[in-house]
Amino acid sequence: MTALDDLIESLSRLPGVGKKSASRMAHFLLRGDPSACERLAHDLTVLHDRIRPCSVCGSYSEEDLCQVCSDPGRDRSIICVVEQPQDVQTIEAVREFNGLFHVLGGVIAPLEGIGPDQLRLSSLVSRVQEGSVREVILATNPTVEGDTTALYVQRILKPLDVAVTRLASGLPVGGDLEYADRLTLSRSLRGRVSF
Amino acid sequence: MTALDDLIESLSRLPGVGKKSASRMAHFLLRGDPSACERLAHDLTVLHDRIRPCSVCGSYSEEDLCQVCSDPGRDRSIICVVEQPQDVQTIEAVREFNGLFHVLGGVIAPLEGIGPDQLRLSSLVSRVQEGSVREVILATNPTVEGDTTALYVQRILKPLDVAVTRLASGLPVGGDLEYADRLTLSRSLRGRVSF
Numbered sequence: 001m002t003a004l005d006d007l008i009e010s011l012s013r014l015p016g017v018g019k020k021s022a023s024r025m026a027h028f029l030l031r032g033d034p035s036a037c038e039r040l041a042h043d044l045t046v047l048h049d050r051i052r053p054c055s056v057c058g059s060y061s062e063e064d065l066c067q068v069c070s071d072p073g074r075d076r077s078i079i080c081v082v083e084q085p086q087d088v089q090t091i092e093a094v095r096e097f098n099g100l101f102h103v104l105g106g107v108i109a110p111l112e113g114i115g116p117d118q119l120r121l122s123s124l125v126s127r128v129q130e131g132s133v134r135e136v137i138l139a140t141n142p143t144v145e146g147d148t149t150a151l152y153v154q155r156i157l158k159p160l161d162v163a164v165t166r167l168a169s170g171l172p173v174g175g176d177l178e179y180a181d182r183l184t185l186s187r188s189l190r191g192r193v194s195f
Numbered sequence: 196m197t198a199l200d201d202l203i204e205s206l207s208r209l210p211g212v213g214k215k216s217a218s219r220m221a222h223f224l225l226r227g228d229p230s231a232c233e234r235l236a237h238d239l240t241v242l243h244d245r246i247r248p249c250s251v252c253g254s255y256s257e258e259d260l261c262q263v264c265s266d267p268g269r270d271r272s273i274i275c276v277v278e279q280p281q282d283v284q285t286i287e288a289v290r291e292f293n294g295l296f297h298v299l300g301g302v303i304a305p306l307e308g309i310g311p312d313q314l315r316l317s318s319l320v321s322r323v324q325e326g327s328v329r330e331v332i333l334a335t336n337p338t339v340e341g342d343t344t345a346l347y348v349q350r351i352l353k354p355l356d357v358a359v360t361r362l363a364s365g366l367p368v369g370g371d372l373e374y375a376d377r378l379t380l381s382r383s384l385r386g387r388v389s390f
Contacts, residue, residue, distance in 0.1 A: 002245070002246065002255070002256075002257045003238065003241050003242050003245035003246055003257065004242070004246055004255055006238045007235075007238040007239065007242055010231075010234055010235040010238045011235070013231065014220045014223065014224075015219055015220060015223045016216055016219060016220070017220075021211055023281065023284070024210055024211060024281075025209045025210060025211070025212070026242075027279070027280070027281045028209060028210045029209075029239070029242065030242060030243070030246060030255065030280075031279075034243040036205075036208065037239045037240070037242055037243060038239070038240065039205055040202075040205040040206070040236075040239055041235075041236040041237075041239035041240045042236075043198065043201045043202040043205045044202065044224070044232045044233070044235055044236035044239070045232070045233065045236045046198050047198050047199070047202055047221075047224065047225060047232055048225070048229040048232060049198075050197070050198035051197065051198055051199055051225060060197070060199055060225065061197075062197050062198065084222070084226075085222070085225075086218065086219075086222045089218070
């Protein structure tokens with residue numbers, strides 16, 4: 001095992017990277033300037049030290065409060081509930097939502113031994129109980145686990161005086177009826193809106 | 196720019212990695228154990244220090260001589276000429292070739308300002324002149340630049356008493372006549388072999 005094989009091995013553990021792509025990346029780095037290698041190594045070294053969960057929403061942050069939670073321009077009456085920190089970035093990229101977030105840190109998945117206790121649910125309830133929240137948008141993925149989790153969250157929020165909504169599910173824009181799977185088509189029928 | 200954005204930026208500079216894959220990798224590393232991050236950072240840091248060109252063939256090595264050149268079991272009468280060090284690994288993986296290698300370090304590409312002087316040609320001539328080499332296989336890529344380079348190498352080796360061969364070019368195994376491009380089909384016709 002040379003240093004090159006070690007690097008290929010480490011790179012091929014990344015998601016979506018096979019042996020061939022890892023080898024291509026390693027040779028690219030070896031052929032290129034050593035500074036590119038050093039920079040990537042530096043970024044990897046500081047990552048876990050610098051990034052921590054936001055103390056309010058659970059999203060990634062370099063400070064105690066994340067950029068969204070500390071922004072006075074955000075609408076504090078709406079909370080969007082997501083599974084993972086990267087979902088916050090995905091929704092932020094759309095530039096459509098101006099409220100706050102709440103990261104559950106996963107979904108209820110009994111087969112993997114993940115129950116409601118492992119999710120950040122009590123802190124969500126506390127945030128809603130503080131009173132200024134008007135609406136909670138459930139933005140978990142439209143999968144079996146995501147739907148189950150959304151249903152669970154909706155139930156525990158029911159006693160509180162807050163509107164609970166769910167992201168619309170149906171045909172993707174630019175999609176084709178012919179290629180839609182049955183479940184998606186069935187949902188788009190049941191969830192049809194007046195034109 | 197947070198440490199997470201920095202890492203995504205650095206990862207997206209790797210070949211074949213876009214913004215989305217880089218983000219997925221970065222979140223995977225952040226979610227996972229810090230030791231995976233540290234190991235990858237370590238592999239990157241030592242890469243350029245440990246790996247250098249083999250003093251004979253120009254392939255990557257951790258010693259003065261690479262594993263192939265220092266192996267007494269290899270056939271020293273055949274040299275396979277390739278463009279890049281990674282081509283050595285590709286051919287080695289086939290386990291079909293038992294000779295030595297010679298890495299040119301590129302191809303003749305006038306548009307990119309790469310002429311014969313930038314390639315490791317004089318050391319190839321010296322190796323052949325030493326006398327024990329019987330055959331030189333030209334294994335540059337079957338592209339315009341690779342073919343041009345092969346032709347050039349063949350010409351400078353002509354005065355020396357050595358057989359010069361070229362990798363066969365034609366239909367890939369498992370391919371389909373219908374989907375073969377015209378140049379490949381034309382080559383496979385011109386290079387037809389008796390059955």
